[in-house]
Amino acid sequence: MKSDALRGHLDALLLATLDGGRLHGYAIIEALQRRSGGALDLPTGTVYPALRRLETAGLVTSEWSTVGGRQRRTYRLTKAGQRALAAERTAWREFTTAIEGVLGGGPWPAQA
Amino acid sequence: MAGAGVIDDYVTALDRRLRGPDPVKDDLLAEARDSLHDAAAAHLDRGLGEEDAQRRAVAEFGPVTAIAREYQGLLGLAYGARTLRSVMLVIPLAYVMWELNRRFWIGAWDDFSAPPPDWYLTVARLNDTSAWFAAGAAVLALLIGRRLARTAVSTVTLARLGGAVAVAAVGLSLLSNVAILAATAYLDVARLFLSPPVTAATVVSIAIALRLAVLARRCVVFSSV
Structure with missing residues (x-):
């Protein structure tokens, strides 16, 4: 999948990845790739600035901690991040429902 | 590894x-x-x-050039936010400290031989309010920046906006300091040296404003990519 198409959704994807709990940066990238079946091929270096921007926005928080015997910066959702993720999911479902109605290939509703 | x-x-x-x-x-x-x-x-x-x-x-x-641009945006944003927090706290604090100092050592400004002209009062009012305008602009910029960080606005753009507000706020503060000094010197230069502690406080205020000007300039430099 082209990275340009992903950029508009990157924040929501990162928030969704952190929904399961605290993760360090590379684990976030692996989760993104795993959950997308390898379709998300964004340059991994763009993920970290996006995470820091979400931190500036108060949607995630981060700290250095020991993971697997190594010091790593780990991220987790804040309360505001959880609310933002819920709003993103609602907006995404409405969007896909509307697009599916047009592009889905089903029968067109009969005209009045 | x-x-x-x-x-x-x-x-x-x-x-x-x-x-x-x-x-x-x-x-x-x-x-x-x-x-x-x-x-x-x-x-x-x-x-x-x-x-x-x-x-x-x-x-x-x-590619290192593309990634560096994104990282530079973050660095500019971090520096801009830090400078705006300094502006928000230091400029009003310096003003309040100078005012308390002046009231303690000199007292009320009511011993002009003649009432000061309107233009002097205008400059004095600018000086009295500029610290609060500068602090208010910094607070607003921090709050708006936090909201904009949740949108598609890039960190580079956010850093530039933060730098612009920092430059404007510090510029206003510095300008008002210089204006009141120049106006007082023009009207009655002896007033600048009425009390050594107040003169020292004035020098400290100017030094603080100049230091903040250096920080604001760096905001612009760090947000240039």
């Missing part, structure tokens, strides 16, 4: 392109290095040789 040759070269190249506060830069680069080592280790586990694993990790991370 994979060896460090290719990864070290990449992180060094990234480091050379970045300008900004060292603690933030070191933190960003440490995280980038960790990620590259993690990726290289994953490729080693999949059967690549060490150098190929590092090259693959670096290629996946992205």
Whole structure:
């Protein structure tokens, strides 16, 4: 999948990845790739600035901690991040429902 | 962990392109290095040789010029936010300290031989309110910046906006300080030296404003990519 198409959704994807709990940066990238079946091929270096921007926005928080015997910066959702993720999911479902109605290939509703 | 040759070269190249506060830069680069080592280790586990694993990790991370632009935006934003917090706190504090100092050592300004002209009162009012305008602009910029960070506005744009507000706020403060000094000197230069403690406080206020001007200028430099 082209990275340009992903950029508009990157924040929501990162928030969704952190929904399961605290993760360090590379684990976030692996989760993104795993959950997308390898379709998300964004340059991994763009993920970290996006995470820091979400931190500036108060949607995630981060700290250095020991993971697997190594010091790593780990991220987790804040309360505001959880609310933002819920709003993103609602907006995404409405969007896909509307697009599916047009592009889905089903029968067109009969005209009045 | 994979060896460090290719990864070290990449992180060094990234480091050379970045300008900004060292603690933030070191933190960003440490995280980038960790990620590259993690990726290289994953490729080693999949059967690549060490150098190929590092090259693959670096290629996946992205071209250093493009990644440096994103990281520079973050550095500019971090510096801008720090400067705006300084403006928000230091400018009003310096004003209040100067006013308390003046009231303690000199008292009320009511011993002019003749009432000061209107233009002087205008300059005095500008000086009295500029600290609060500057602090208010910094608070607003921080709050709006936090909201904009949740949108598609890039960190580079946010950093530039923060830098512009910092320059305007510090410029207003510095201008009002210089204006009241020049106006008082023009009207009655002896008033500038009525009390050594107040004169010293004035020098300190100007020094603070100049220091903040240096910080504001760096905001502009660090947000230029």
